[in-house]
Amino acid sequence: MQVAILDDWEDAAARFLAWNDLPASVDVTVFRDHVPDEQELVERLRPFDAVMVMRERTPLPAEVLTRLPNLRLLVSSGGRNASIDMDAATQQGVAVCSVPSPRMSDSVAELTFGLMLSLARGIPQQERGLRSGEWGGTVGISLSGKTIGLLGLGKIGGRVASIAQVFGMRVLAWSERLTDERAEEAGARRVGLEECVRESDFVSIHLRLSDRTKGLLGASLLGLMKPTAYLVNTSRAPIIDTSALADALAERRIAGAALDVFETEPIPTDDPLLALDSGTVLTPHVGYVLDTTYEDFFTGYGEILRAWVEGSPIDALNPEALSRGPGDVRDGDEDRE
Structure with a gap:
């Protein structure tokens, strides 16, 4: 065989x-x-x-x-x-x-927080600066007291919710089928999609890609995010309108994004996302690795x-x-x- x-x-x-x-x-x-x-x-x-x-x-x-x-x-x-x-x-x-x-839910949830901490503390930029002879850099932000909005509260989203509470974060959640009971069980508050995006300091995606979720986060919803907010995607790239996200990052309408998934994988060397250094953390789909x-x-x-x-x-x-x-x-x- x-x-x-x-x-x-x-x-x-x-x-x-x-x-x-x-x-x-x-x-x-x-x-x-x-x-x-x-x-x-x-x-x-x-x-x-x-x-x-x-x-x-x-x-x-x-x-x-x-x-x-x-x-x-x-x-x-x-x-x-x-x-x-x-x-x-x-x-x-x-x-x-x-x-x-x-054990894959734990794997993806852990990476989610690795990406969040990298954004909040500027870890990749700090490390590159140190290697190039710089000492000191930007002032980071604390996760404690911040609000995380979870799009999707299944196995992975639920695990992220539990870790977020350990960090002292307030947890909001949305999905089409989410119930108040499930949200309460996970320590989250169920809200509408727009409120979840608008009120969160970190928006983290844990939805399955489907006809309903493809392109869910387009220019309109991205425009509701706080200018100080960050977007994290460890699910599937097509859930976000990549072009709209690239524009929002380039124009600094949001603080940054961490992405573990891309429209084409491996990512092409000429992908516009690779040119966006400030405020971005990119990893090669290692959520389960x-x-x-x-x-x-x-x-x-x-x-x-x-x-x-x-x-x-x-x-x-x-x-x-x-x-x-x-x-x-x-x-x-x-x-x-």
Whole structure:
């Protein structure tokens, strides 16, 4: 069984995959680079029976899946993966299995506060200044007594809310389905979207990307933010109108933004966001890149591969694909919470 692991940028497979526990019939190839070109990707993946994908780093649309005749198994880390065309996979008889990490909420929440503290204290700018011979810099702001507005109060948003209270912050929250009971349980106050944006010193996004949330924060809502407020996004880039955000930052209509997610990943070198140094902190989608999360992911990869080889597939998101042979195409066939 030929298996490919894609986009292993951190060389994590060498550390976290239990190689000695894999069946003898499994031959794993690890790719550490990223292939954005569709034709090149097809050529790379054509020999493989199974592909392990790290979150949504490499999209697998129908145009790719239908050109991979050997592919029988896709394994995605982190549960849902919007970059895989599930209908196409099912029609091709490709089982898509998921490897959730119960510890990923902590990972993303911790990064959220790392980004907030970086903004509040100007840590990246202070560090660069020190290395260039400067001593001293800007005056930071305290998180204690500030208001954080959470867009989304699911597992990750709820964890952020609990950490915020340890810092002495007031917590507001909004999502379309949020109830007073859930907000109270998390130590937050449920408010309308505009109030959440207008009253907050930090606005942090924890919504799932959907048709309803795409472009949610456009010029209008960004214009409601305080000029001293910061925006943090560890969810999905399209929830924000990136052009409107770049304009707001360039014109200093908000104090700054910390972004871990981008419209195109890896981010192109000519992306306008890279030119905005003052008041911005940018990280390469590392919200889930933590030892505990990767332990869960790679343990799950191994378990799914062993079960597959033994003829007892587990954790399939589309179990109907298991009954289809190669090419057996049949007819008929929001909050990040």
